[in-house]
Amino acid sequence: MLKSPVFKIITLSSSSSSFGNCSTFVPLKRFLQMYDYLTILGPTASGKTSLAVQICRHINGQIISADSRQVYRGLDIGTGKDLSEYSQGGTSVTAHMIDLCPVDDEYNLFRYVTHARHLLRQIIGSLSIPVLCGGTGLYLSSLIFDYKLSEAPPNLQLRQDLGNMDLEAIVSRLLELKPSLHNTTDVLDRDRAARALEIALAELKDPSIQSNCPATPCSSSASPLHSLTIGIHLPRNVLRDSIRKRLYQRLDQGMLEEVQSLIDSGTSFERLDSLGLEYRYLSRYLKGDMSLDEAVDTLYIKICQFAKRQMTWFRKMERSGLEIYWLDSADTQQLLSLITSKTNWLGR
Structure with a gap:
């Protein structure tokens, strides 16, 4: 153990x-x-x-x-x-x-x-x-x-090649380059996946372009x-109690209404899902994919897991x-x- x-x-x-x-x-x-x-x-x-x-x-x-x-x-x-x-x-x-x-x-x-x-x-x-x-x-x-760090420049040829390629095909190419993808939200949206692929290809040419740096020192200046x-x-136990208390406080403060307002203003369910935690699970409830109790209970567990990470x-x-x-x-x-x-x- x-x-x-x-x-x-x-x-x-x-x-x-x-x-x-x-x-x-x-x-x-x-x-x-x-x-x-x-x-x-x-x-x-x-x-x-x-x-x-x-x-x-x-x-x-x-x-x-x-x-x-x-x-x-x-x-x-x-x-x-x-x-x-x-x-x-x-x-x-x-x-x-x-x-x-x-x-x-x-x-x-x-x-x-x-x-x-x-x-x-x-x-x-x-x-x-x-x-x-x-x-x-x-x-x-x-x-x-x-x-x-360096910013990956736009790859116009790649964007043209991707054309009307669907999300699944772009993600497949991305995972060939990054089989242990750190930012899993990149596979939830086509534009994000395309940009992640663009960055991954740029990293091969220039290692200073780092989309997901490891936690190791890397000097950049004198x-x-x-x-x-x-x-x-x-x-x-104290942290978990704090997480639970804060979660219910935020629900009382109007967190669910905040997510609904984002949806009403045009934010897609895919984008909310990519934002993780509160926006992911409350939007799933509002979409009808889970009950409110299930969303809140799952959210509490996921926040505790996030704190551990x-x-x-x-x-x-x-x-x-x-x-x-x-x-x-x-x-x-x-x-x-x-x-x-x-x-x-x-x-x-």
């Missing part, structure tokens, strides 16, 4: 340092002498966003979202944007990489990394601390390990930015050389104590 992974959990007493209220800041200069930005990662429903907002109020930070679905406008409740959280309960916190494009757009890794790298340097230049926050492992790895990386690791990805990041400082809860004072200990701020 496989043993459960062992995480080095850091538990620091909040009473060991007095931080006062939210007007007390960790000095920017001291932090940036050792790090360029702060990363807060963890599985879904672990409290990342709330912690990031609170910590930004203490350290004069700005949030860069690392969530592959929050870039789309209209995916609000299902992706947990919780935009009011950034402005309520204290000083308003700036959040980036949210609501960038319409839901029918195809936002990819190259676009994300290009935009986020620019934001990191821009925020540092504005005398703030960037706080990268999210759970999309590929986005996090690409920034933290500084992957070298002066990569360095992250102080914090992870939230809740006990399994996220933790597996984070462990791969550690094995690739990243040091992640794990907290046993999304506690602001605990994180402030950790930042202080890592930057030797107090008494300096």
Whole structure:
């Protein structure tokens, strides 16, 4: 039987340092002498966003979202944007990489990394601390390990050759090149499959074109930015309870109505299915493929499985050389104590 992974959990007493209220800041200069930005990662429903907002109020930070679905406008409740959280309960916190494009757009890794790298340097230049926050492992790895990426150019000859070829035929060609396809949503829609094939063929000619990077370092610049990386690791039963509670909260907040609104505005069932989890199973209910109880029960199970896969990805990041400082809860004072200990701020 496989043993459960062992995480080095850091538990620091909040009473060991007095931080006062939210007007007390960790000095920017001291932090940036050792790090360029702060990363807060963890599985879904672990409290990342709330912690990031609170910590930004203490350290004069700005949030860069690392969530592959929050870039789309209209995916609000299902992706947990919780935009009011950034402005309520204290000083308003700036959040980036949210609501960038319409839901029918195809936002990819190259676009994300290009935009986020620019934001990191821009925020540092504005005398703030960037706080990268999210759970999309590929986005996090690409920034933290500084992957070298190139965008696959349009292949006009391929597009002409594909002509009226149906989805099944395109997917068959794609799987010949990528038998262990990582992004299975590419096989659900003809245009997505055609673009995935285009990228796969481009990768053969230029390895720097990476549609799905492995979690291994790959230098891209002479002066990569360095992250102080914090992870939230809740006990399994606590995380599952949090997932269940949040799921029902979002249903009460109108998540089902949000999916119906997307359908009414012209978003296809295929596109909703490709967005995964909440949009996949609630749209299947609205399409009549399953009962509401079945959709919700399945969704809960799938979210728990997704959280497990996220933790597996984070462990791969550690094995690739990243040091992640794990907290046993999304506690602001605990994180402030950790930042202080890592930057030797107090008494300096």
